[in-house]
Amino acid sequence: MYSLSEENYLKAIYHLEQQATAEVSTNAIAERMQTKASSVTDMIKKLADKDLLTYKKYKGVSLTDSGTRTALRIIRKHRLWEVFLVEKLQFKWHQVHDLAEQLEHIQSQELVNRLDDFLGNPQYDPHGDPIPDSEGNIKRRDKKLLGQLEANQSATCIGVKSASDDFLKYLSKNNIGIGSKLNVQEAEPFTGALTVKVGETTLFLTKEIANNIYVTLIKS
Amino acid sequence: MYSLSEENYLKAIYHLEQQATAEVSTNAIAERMQTKASSVTDMIKKLADKDLLTYKKYKGVSLTDSGTRTALRIIRKHRLWEVFLVEKLQFKWHQVHDLAEQLEHIQSQELVNRLDDFLGNPQYDPHGDPIPDSEGNIKRRDKKLLGQLEANQSATCIGVKSASDDFLKYLSKNNIGIGSKLNVQEAEPFTGALTVKVGETTLFLTKEIANNIYVTLIKS
DNA sequence: ATATATTTTTAGACTTGTCTAAATTATAGC
DNA sequence: GCTATAATTTAGACAAGTCTAAAAATATAT
Missing domain, CATH: 2.30.30.90 (Ferrous iron transport protein A (FeoA))
Incomplete structure (x- = not known):
């Protein structure tokens, strides 16, 4: 569906949107993605073309509904894989993030949903973050x-x-x-x-x- | 370590070597990889530079020890993930191949070995193919x-x-x-x-x- | 043994995602 | 409201991996 890079940008922008109040700036994305602002500009143009975010030059971006849904699908996968790694493979909390960064890009709705069931439909990942359901609904709680x-x-x-x-x-x-x-x-x-x-x-x-x-x- | 493409070429060449008697031809690789012969030539030059295979122009390729070891590591991951998908997530035999093609590229020795233990160190995958151990040893049996x-x-x-x-x-x-x-x-x-x-x-x-x-x- | 067919390689182009350096726009201080 | 600084965008380049079309090498057939 979307490339690895596109997915990583969407996820980063989603997380930045959660913290920030206004639009997300190019520099903020660049810093989070460990890349250059010019690369970010290129990518957000592409994502805007695909209607995953809205973008006005020099004014930052914000995800569209479609973009948010896509980001939440990736975050769902990331957090479910983290649960798997800790609960089933006995990894420690702090060892699972980089692995989940890879696993979150595996493409298959079927796989994620079966994994969810296999894990007993957990509500939170090992870091205490809520896991979106297959519809993209996410329980927010005051952390x-x-x-x-x-x-x-x-x-x-x-x-x-x-x-x-x-x-x-x-x-x-x-x-x-x-x-x-x-x-x-x-x-x-x-x-x-x-x-x-x-x-x-x-x-x-x-x-x-x-x-x-x-x-x-x-x-x- | 190696790129996704490089890994896929190594795996394809390994499988072709198992069937064929002599060197593996450019066209054979191209057909298996669903790509063009010219692309194959480009890639095998790169793999030869990295000492993963030996290559003489117009004469086909064969994997070096290093190339074979690398291919077996990928095949090990592929087959272990297939076992996981069938045994733990209740997929059917024929549904798991494409998913394992994705999962086999996840980078982490630690993860594979833990997965192996979690699955009870299986000897064969759901298609009856033997699973290499972490040293790259593989039981061959007459199929x-x-x-x-x-x-x-x-x-x-x-x-x-x-x-x-x-x-x-x-x-x-x-x-x-x-x-x-x-x-x-x-x-x-x-x-x-x-x-x-x-x-x-x-x-x-x-x-x-x-x-x-x-x-x-x-x-x- | 030579002409023909097949295989393989090369040359040059394209896409994706990145970068540097320069140009442009926005912002903050006074 | 102007100017210095910071943020952002553009232009042009590069690497990886692919492609098409053409050239070169090899194999085959009579």
């Missing part, structure tokens, strides 16, 4: 860094920001994993450190650690 | 068409040549599948039809059917 919480707030761990081996070991040693419920007891305003209750034990987390853990708030 | 057997020979079904839906249905209706033991009772010389015993039942198979079933002889 925050643990470090952004205040005292007395509760949250569920849904992933980590950057996952070094050491950091993952640290987490498992302290019984923190995806799905763990975390209660913030105290938030030290000056250092940004947190006192957090995990199950029955109370932990002291530095700002660096707290800002490397993604959570979603539990309403109280 | 014949059922139609080539003579009266009183016994063989194990290891695959089919071309698998239409109808044909696969025909087989399963008659309890023939991979691993089925087949005894040739009679071989009609003129029409090429066979009388075959499968378990307790005796079947009459036309030449067309018999020449679409791969078997390996059982020594008696």
Whole structure:
């Protein structure tokens, strides 16, 4: 359907659109794709011709419905393959991204849907990001860094920001994993450190650690 | 490591080498790759530069050790993915080839080896072809068409040549599948039809059917 | 043994996706 | 509102992989 490059651009632009408020700029795309702005200009012209995005010279781009649908199909594949790699092949969270970048380009609706079933129709990937369904519907949830919480707030761990081996070991040693419920007891305003209750034990987390853990708030 | 095209050429040349006795010709490669002879010439020059094959103008090519090893790595991936698709995702034999053509190009030794373990280190793919191990060792076995057997020979079904839906249905209706033991009772010389015993039942198979079933002889 | 047919290679062109360098447009400071 | 700077686009080039058409080498037939 679309070339490898086209798919990568669509995905990058989709992610940038999620963060940004306005149109996505040429430079932003270039930086994310590790390429030159002139290459981006060439490519977005092609994508505009195919009605995957709207583009006004010097004014940035935004995906059309068709472009968004296509991006979500790729993201669905990426995240399902990540689940497969972690759940079935015992890879660690942080090892799967580059592999999924390759696997996401395999062309076959049938394959993705069977994979989805084989994995038990997971809702979230190993990083805690939601997996779009085959219609392109995606559950958005408020993803925050643990470090952004205040005292007395509760949250569920849904992933980590950057996952070094050491950091993952640290987490498992302290019984923190995806799905763990975390209660913030105290938030030290000056250092940004947190006192957090995990199950029955109370932990002291530095700002660096707290800002490397993604959570979603539990309403109280 | 190598480009998608390079990998496909290596695989095609490997398969042609298995059949042919002498060097593989430019035209043979072109036909198998569904491309033009001039394109083949261009590519084999590149592969020769990379020491993946030896090439003398107008004299055809043959893979070097390095080329063979590389081809076997790709074939290993292809066949393991086929097993995955059939065993885990419930695809039928004949649906998996095109998908495996895509999946075989995923780059990661780690992934292949984990997939191998996940699948229980299978020896053969769903078409009955042997799967090279991670060192590139491949068990060769005598693959014949059922139609080539003579009266009183016994063989194990290891695959089919071309698998239409109808044909696969025909087989399963008659309890023939991979691993089925087949005894040739009679071989009609003129029409090429066979009388075959499968378990307790005796079947009459036309030449067309018999020449679409791969078997390996059982020594008696 | 030589003419003819076939195979293979070369030459030159095209597409995709990238780049550098130069030109153009937008933006921010004053 | 003008000017300096930053962002973006254009122009032209390049590499990979393919193609067509023509030339060269090899194989075949009588």
